[in-house]
Amino acid sequence: MPSLGTPGRRVAIVAGVRTPFARAGTAFKDMTAIELGKRCVAELIQRTNLDGDLVEAIVYGTVVPSVVAPNIAREISLMPMLPRGCEAYTVGRACASANQAITDAADQIVLGHHDVVIAGGAESLSSVPILHSRTMSEKLVTFSRAKSPAQQLRVLSSVRPKDFVPITPAIAEPSTGETMGQSADKMAKINHIPRDEQDHFALRSHRMAAIGTDDGRLAAEIVPVYVPPKYSTVLTTDNGIRRDTSIEQMRALKPAFDKKYGTVTAGNSSPLTDGASAVLLMSEERAQILGYPPLAFIRSYAYAALDPGEQLLMGPVLAAPVALARAGLTLRDMDLIEMHEAFAAQVLCNLLGFESRQWAERAGFNEPLGEVDRSILNVMGGSIAIGHPFGATGGRILTTLANELARRGGTFGLMTVCAAGGMGHAMVIERA
Numbered sequence: 412m413p414s415l416g417t418p419g420r421r422v423a424i425v426a427g428v429r430t431p432f433a434r435a436g437t438a439f440k441d442m443t444a445i446e447l448g449k450r451c452v453a454e455l456i457q458r459t460n461l462d463g464d465l466v467e468a469i470v471y472g473t474v475v476p477s478v479v480a481p482n483i484a485r486e487i488s489l490m491p492m493l494p495r496g497c498e499a500y501t502v503g504r505a506c507a508s509a510n511q512a513i514t515d516a517a518d519q520i521v522l523g524h525h526d527v528v529i530a531g532g533a534e535s536l537s538s539v540p541i542l543h544s545r546t547m548s549e550k551l552v553t554f555s556r557a558k559s560p561a562q563q564l565r566v567l568s569s570v571r572p573k574d575f576v577p578i579t580p581a582i583a584e585p586s587t588g589e590t591m592g593q594s595a596d597k598m599a600k601i602n603h604i605p606r607d608e609q610d611h612f613a614l615r616s617h618r619m620a621a622i623g624t625d626d627g628r629l630a631a632e633i634v635p636v637y638v639p640p641k642y643s644t645v646l647t648t649d650n651g652i653r654r655d656t657s658i659e660q661m662r663a664l665k666p667a668f669d670k671k672y673g674t675v676t677a678g679n680s681s682p683l684t685d686g687a688s689a690v691l692l693m694s695e696e697r698a699q700i701l702g703y704p705p706l707a708f709i710r711s712y713a714y715a716a717l718d719p720g721e722q723l724l725m726g727p728v729l730a731a732p733v734a735l736a737r738a739g740l741t742l743r744d745m746d747l748i749e750m751h752e753a754f755a756a757q758v759l760c761n762l763l764g765f766e767s768r769q770w771a772e773r774a775g776f777n778e779p780l781g782e783v784d785r786s787i788l789n790v791m792g793g794s795i796a797i798g799h800p801f802g803a804t805g806g807r808i809l810t811t812l813a814n815e816l817a818r819r820g821g822t823f824g825l826m827t828v829c830a831a832g833g834m835g836h837a838m839v840i841e842r843a
């Protein structure tokens with residue numbers, strides 16, 4: 412299978428940054444996704460000492476876009492340090508939206524359309540749009556078109572209390588009505604993943620993230636953000652990492668979704684989060700000319716999908732073998748693996764899927780990928796502890812994977828992300 416850029420141009424990952432990830436309703440509750448994205452992209456340009464005029468495109472992901480400014484990428488590209496001619500567009504692929512932005516940007520570079528692109532994503536789950544009911548929307552439109560006070564009064568007098576009941580976006584599949592949490596519970600049951608195993612995995616996420624923060628590896632990837640409205644405090648690290656949690660505390664938590672038989676809790680799920688990420692991508696040639704040593708190169712990627720009513724979050728199990736085959740590599744060649752942790756149950760199910768012949772055959776292969784060496788998996792924790800701003804997570808994971816691979820002197824890294832709609836993403840990066 413052809414890998415990305417073979418025999419064409421290679422895509423260099425030059426640098427990546429992100430905001431701290433903050434639990435929804437906390438530090439960033441007064442910031443929009445656009446503001447978070449701008450802060451992140453501005454810092455990426457400053458940290459890399461990049462001449463903004465060189466940026467040809469911004470590709471950005473978000474899952475719950477602003478109703479008034481849906482093309483978040485364009486709003487970001489209109490920052491003063493970027494040229495007006497920097498084209499920009501926004502992509503959506505649920506929790507893999509930043510990944511979609513990154514692979515779109517990479518494709519543009521491989522095609523030779525661009526040489527310098529910033530890709531990433533942002534999400535504010537503190538400020539999701541709340542919609543009026545259809546009846547209320549119609550009444551509001553009729554009111555705005557009314558030609559006389561009498562007509563206006565007639566519309567107003569038709570408004571009933573139930574018209575005010577809002578429609579809030581749910582983290583549920585439109586096709587099945589099942590929430591992500593319910594899907595994770597279902598997957599845990601099908602694959603016999605005990606609660607204790609999930610809690611231990613979640614605890615590990617917090618422990619590893621705390622270590623990665625304290626020793627500066629994660630902190631180095633984070634843009635400090637002054638917190639509005641007073642701007643008198645600054646957030647420099649993720650505020651969802653629980654240093655004080657223990658297996659006893661995790662065990663005491665009640666199931667969050669299937670209240671009676673479920674094993675998925677607030678402790679072993681990723682929390683609702685606000686944040687942004689951005690990655691600077693260049694053609695290998697341009698990076699060399701400009702004197703930027705690449706952190707790594709994108710070797711291959713893949714997307715896959717399965718029926719959302721089946722095992723919603725198994726997409727990575729179908730995407731990873733394809734990405735590895737396109738890279739001409741195996742799981743054993745990987746020096747580091749980063750898996751998005753939507754839920755501990757999902758990661759543990761995905762890991763079992765990697766070992767399963769049945770899942771391998773579904774992905775079109777005879778042999779399973781094999782067992783993941785846990786010592787190279789999510790070595791600085793993952794979304795359970797760090798948080799998961801849907802549209803931003805892919806940029807965080809790629810940045811961490813590339814930085815840590817470079818630090819360890821490794822050669823190959825694999826990342827996977829599961830996403831709503833039964834979709835999955837996998838990417839292989841390489842150094843050298």
Ligand SMILES: CC(C)(COP(=O)(O)OP(=O)(O)OC[C@H]1O[C@@H](n2cnc3c(N)ncnc32)[C@H](O)[C@@H]1OP(=O)(O)O)[C@@H](O)C(=O)NCCC(=O)NCCS
Binds near residue numbers: 506592680753831
């Ligand atoms: C699981 C979920 C419903 C929990 O929401 P929540 O109840 O608001 O979560 P909280 O953070 O308030 O946690 C609930 C309680 O558990 C406690 N808790 C959570 N994690 C804990 C931990 N690791 N250790 C100890 N206590 C913990 C909290 O302190 C809180 O206790 P309190 O009620 O005494 O304050 C929510 O995070 C969610 O929907 N997550 C999944 C998001 C999703 O679907 N993402 C898509 C994935 S791709």
